Amino acid sequence: MPSDELVALKTKAEQRNRANRICVCTAASCQSVGADRVHKAFEAEVNKSQREEQVEVRAVGCMGLCSAGPLVRIENDETAVLYRNVTEQDASALAQSIGRAPVERLICPTDVPFFTRQHKIVLANCGQIHPERIEDYVAVGGYEALYRAITEMTPGEVLADVKASGLRGRGGAGYPTGLKWQTVAKSPDPVKYVVCNADEGDPGAFMDRSVLESDPHRVLEGMAIAAYAVGANLGYVYVRAEYPLAISRLRLAIRQAKAANLLGQNVAGTRFEFSVDIRLGAGAFVCGEETALLLSIEGRRGQPRPRPPYPAERGLFGRATLINNVETYANIATIVDRGGASYASIGTERSKGTKVFALAGQVKNTGLIEVPMGISLREIVEDMGGGVPAGGRIKAVQTGGPSGGCIPNEHLDMPVDYDSLQQVGSIMGSGGMIVMDESSNMVEVARYFMEFSMSESCGKCVPCRVGTYQMHQILSRMLSGCAGPGDLSMLEELTRAVGETSLCGLGQSAPNPIKSTLRYYRSEYEEALRKSRPSMPLAEEGVR
């Protein structure tokens, strides 16, 4: 028995449906190169030719290949053609091509590995549906998993599915999601919270932003299912204020879901109640750390505190709190929909499902991809990414941002999963992937990330506050040719000390970029030392 709410929304979507659709990507990256103007030009074009009854101009979310934006897809129920680098001037020619031959010069081929190797779960609707229309989401099966969960399943059954799926947290650490949910579910606390971590502070990462901009209801549905499973009635999404489009779309989505009776009291006529509120972060990387994030929601200074107690036990306002990443929640509806076992058939033994990566740096195709766990790094960067633009050699691939490491070319054939990445000295992280060619100086790379960690350190604990400064100082000395003979061993000692003694994950993982570059490119450090004269003055940029 489908719910009346969902049937009504589906009908609404069907009534709007037109034979032809012009889908214009209006997510942030395409917007920055004029997608809004392109969208308006298409609307004007269709309006002028009075074809509103046959053609819908639809603003959609990220289509993935952001480096070729603005992207436009012209489709009907049988075929779809993708166009790249579309400008306002192209609108008329493209609109007129409907029902005729496509415009060859703008075609973006979709039978290439960048598209064909993807496995879309989290991004399934991105670039397909209008992110600002709940009926579009419902038309593709949205909110059915939530409805089924609250009407046909016990919280325990939902939990069992999530456990069986093998899903691990996508926010960085890869903690088993089912286990976390179970801990919160078991807590006797009468008041519990569900929190979504959308702080996404890693430089170069934009997976969570794209999901929120392109398919916000998927995240809300995941949170609602989680709330049902653990017994919570109130949720918060903590989004960084630098994501205005994601915030406004999320706000709208919450309003729509409330109006459609899919959030709030008596969801879809059941006894289940769940409301969601948004809290904005002021762009401090450390506020992505869960204990700091919760303090920030409470309106206090965002600083980590020692764990235990973990948030699952004592979190927001001292209550049992479930905190997961955007992408983690975005997987939930599919897991409930298809069953945990089906989800677990994707991926490797210990890393199930898919992972979204933001591919950037020295590769031809940059943008957002979703791949099955276990795919090789080489397939991602060479086949899908297309390798280094001028045909150069890939020197290293950086994953995990300031908390991760550089994986050298000789390891490119390794599978991408939590454990393999850790073995080679990096981490899965939240999904940033930066390709570097031979022109990269690895000491420079290490200093770049250390500069980030140093300026994002909250300053609470001594090893991170002063240690990141000292490591940055040594790297700066090496790069400006004034390092002393003891600097390399001191640097190594500091990487160990800061990594092992810092209070939170920021300090604990801040030395990783240095550790991994020392492991694979030690000669570049030694070279810097050889060229050094301790009497040289430190270059200005290194001084603070």
Added chain:
Amino acid sequence: MTSPTRVVTLRIDDREVSAREDETILQVARDNEIFIPTLCCLEGLSTWGACRLCLVEVSGSNKLLAACATRVAQDLEVKTNTPRILAYRRTILELLFSERNHVCSVCVANGECELQNLAQRCGVDHIRVSYRYPELSLDLSNDLFRLDPNRCILCTRCVRVCDEIEGAHTWDVMGRGIDCQVITDLKAPWGESKSCTSCGKCVHVCPTGALSQRGTAIAEVHHHRDFLPYLTQMRGERD
């Protein structure tokens, strides 16, 4: 339905000790006169866990844990003095000395300083990282007390005592990372603070020479000899 607190036994540095299960490793170690260095922790204030000097090794965890923030458990094996821990303690102390300007010989807290004492006890006689030499100025606006940020180690004892015990919340931390500083009110001069009650609690809990009473430093003594002619004159008139 409060259950009675259980008593557990554990081992610290191969010594069998017993403890209430709600005690921290640090409390139990202190009861048994086992030395664990601390700077941010102070009995009576909330746990902060930030100086990281109290880190210990604990069985069943490859992470080092802060003794001040970790509860005991039955059969726990705690080690407080492995080579790894002793080395990290020294490094952390070195980092603290490098961060600000610590010149003990001219410091008001010379001989009364917890940082200096720990350095001596942990064998820090020189530091291997470079000094930052930040330029920081004293806050001398308060008639009774003085803040010298050159000696501050950002332990936040002052912040916590003023908030949790005095209830004034005059102190807080401003900035982040290496730029952090303790401030009064919204960085008003201490003497102009509207919230400070002049209770002096912050001065007494400060582990270093960062907070002190006026009139105690070198060349701070003031003699008011002009009272004498006045006094004798007044007394003479009486006679």
